[in-house]
Amino acid sequence: WPLMAFLGVTLGLLARVAADQGMFEGLAGASAAELDPELGLPLLLRTILPAGLMGLMLSVYFSAILSTADSCLMAASGNLLTDILARVTRVPQGTKGMLRLSQWLTLALGAVAILIAAMMENVLDLMLSSYAFMVSGLLVPLVAAVFGGRRNARAAIGAMLGGGFTTIALGEAPFALPYGLDANVFGIAMAAIIFLSIDRLMPVGGTPLVNGGISTS
Template sequence: MNLIDLFGVLIYFAVLIVIGYRSVKKVSSSSDFAVAGNRIIWPILFATLAASFLGGGASMGRAGKSFEDGYVFMFAASAFPIATVLAGLYIAPRLKRYTNAHTVGDIMAHHFGAGARLFTGIFSLIFCVGILGAQALAVGTVFHAILGIDVSTGIITGMAVVLIYSTVGGMWAVIQTDVVQFLMLAIFLPLTMLMGIHELGGPVALVERLPEAHFSLMGDYSLGMFLSIFIAFLLGETLVPPYTQRALSAPDSRHARIGYSVAGGFGFLFYFVSATIGLVALVMYPGISPDQAMPTLIRDILPVGLTGLVLASLLAVVMSTADSYLNSAAVIFVSDIYKPFINPQVSESRRLWIERLVNLLIGIGAIIFALYATSIIDALLLSYSLWAPTILLPFVFAVLFDLRCSRSAIAAMLAGATVTIAWKWGPFDLEVLTGLTALIAGVVANVVVFILTYSMFREIPETAVSAEPK
């Protein structure tokens, strides 16, 4: 890499660290660390939420899958922005009824009791670490493609910066860096796509040089495969802890609704950009690894000076997701596990320092996960199977219909997790035998057990948190 480009990347890293340092002054309580004091208006909410979910999977991962399979993967994965728009319209505004809530566990405890909070905290924590590991792998992939350094070294270097600013600055630092990162990705990745298409001779030339299946709606996918991927993205990352935290950070339901819905709409545009970059890379560099499609195009096609800025924007989309999941995992551990079940009398100042310490430790754990992961998308899909079959649907049912039954939520979470694990890692290959993925089987088990148990054991939850409806 040219020294000018390297200097641009170093400046970007320095800006993130400065933001983290300046944010320390704004973090005086756990509420500041977790939800930025509930002062995030909708334009900022839109930017930080979009930056959070448009990470390594939405950029390099989708570019890589489009490199392999064509636009069909983009169509299947568009289920996620659809789910985000729907959540913005119908779920996010309702979350502001819960005052003082910082996590999904706070809301689950209000409806389903202390036991539901504990299981929600455990499953959420595992899920966040898995997604964080996928983003750490994406950071290493960028460094390897652009700088030529070992992927493992890239993972450690990039995640060290994320750990610094997210640990000291909490959600304030995460949101401020997310806004910077969103502006960079919104400008430079579409610019990379346009320059790549121009290099090939225009859109018509790109289409003519692609395999026919790469430009079709279904590609080489069977209907079952398409629906499996669609459902995985429809449910797998919807209302996950970092995104729910964003809605809880808004000052009121109006800001939560607009910010969330607009972010979902932006997702459609960004998915198209990522997928098209993957197709341009396929035409220009057919022999490279799919996950290298986007970084390789950036490295080879852009002029000196611009390459460093676009590399920084690519790192931005990955790091913005990584910092969100890192912050969320720390808040989940303290709010849903440590304070209610280990030390209920913990002081506010001690709670804040524990969140910072846990933030650091979880980041180190995610780095270790990333060092052994093999594919960004595979890591994401594996993590998705830990969210949708356990927490998502009981959470949605509770918020939409004000349901209260501790047995139904706990039974549903355990049933969904058990079926998912048996389907994916049991002695028989049930995915092949039945044609159902582990995620879908787990979701079905989760819903059936929830409905049956709720119909038999409707009751008031054992305990309720301070998050009462306004």
């Protein structure tokens, strides 16, 4: 994977140089400053590679993208089924029923993903938003579980939702944040407040860790 990471960065740099040199003027219909960064790699491949090799290269990238999307959808449907629905509702116990429900959940999550992607004009912005939501929601519960010596499911879920949505809301806010801080700072702070508050008010769900591992008592 390091080779693929460096390859993507290198090709992006080459595409930037090619755009500055005017290689894409007749293709994209815009200057290098106005060119969509996501079009850099396809235009570079179209310019320097023959038709057959260009198609092969693009098929490799699209197959990697589809494989990643497929894995994410299956993981999301599995988590939704086993971690949420199985705890709050009665789900089919047989293998066939579980498989059918998982397929419907995958279809629904895929439709939601398509709607979100249709509303986002830039893939990078969507990735940054998802990473910001994940960091703001998971950091506090993870640190509390590893270094604090206790787990609290209610507090963790509240911190994940509160911190993540706070970051997304402030990131899309039309006003500037105080002191020029990133929205993640406020999201993490909100997650910490929610986690500590719920852990103090409802400590029943807390389970102590014994010798670095989860207690089974």
